[in-house]
């Protein structure tokens with residue numbers, strides 16, 4: 001049976017790649033600010049997670065899958081980060097997700113078993129200079145996901161994907177010329193930075209019944225960067 005999957009974000013980046021994988025076998029809803037790339041098979045809901053409350057009347061019942069895509073990569077030395085910047089990162093990466101989740105919870109509980117996928121970052125698993133704000137907000141996602149997974153098992157499964165640098169509009173400033181792209185690929189044990197599809201395939205698996213015995217996990221889809229050292 002077709003599942004109803006709600007993506008917050010998905011007009012481009014990893015969410016778009018995910019929607020392309022999902023749309024054949026599922027009914028996909030994307031709530032985002034823009035929609036130019038989306039075809040008519042996707043149900044688009046105009047939505048800004050920073051300011052809007054999600055409108056339940058535009059959403060399916062039940063919701064079988066939920067993915068929250070918005071994120072930030074603001075890298076700065078700690079001494080230059082104002083408290084407002086920490087608050088802003090926490091809002092974008094974590095609090096906006098909580099707000100949506102509280103609203104759609106009845107729809108998720110109406111599913112036989114719903115699956116949630118959230119996004120962390122390699123910077124939460126290994127310490128990286130200048131990443132204190134984004135690492136902290138993604139750390140909130142990881143802690144929340146495990147607690148929520150425990151509280152709502154077996155009705156709701158929750159997993160997190162923690163990518164390293166992946167070629168999307170969010171990461172453009174790190175990959176916008178050949179030198180940056182070569183260096184980024186060279187730093188990775190598998191000698192390539194991520195493509196949206198590398199991450200989206202894992203998200204699609206976690207949304208599917210193929211992963212029905214997996215919950216409360218953080219998956220490091222990062223070319224081995226968080227666990228392998230290639231320096232001898």
Ligand SMILES: NC(=O)c1ccc[n+]([C@@H]2O[C@H](COP(=O)([O-])OP(=O)(O)OC[C@H]3O[C@@H](n4cnc5c(N)ncnc54)[C@H](OP(=O)(O)O)[C@@H]3O)[C@@H](O)[C@H]2O)c1
Pocket residue numbers: 008009010011012013014015016031032033034035047048049050068069070071072073119120121122162163164165166167168169170171
């Ligand atoms: N790319 C990387 O290198 C990387 C690395 C580690 C972790 N991650 C994490 O992976 C996740 C996906 O990243 P990505 O690279 O695909 O990001 P992206 O290229 O910025 O795409 C984000 C998606 O979310 C939507 N979005 C952003 N702000 C929104 C808002 N306020 N309200 C509603 N929708 C909003 C965007 O659509 P609209 O603009 O149309 O609203 C877009 O569809 C993020 O959580 C990110 O932190 C990415």
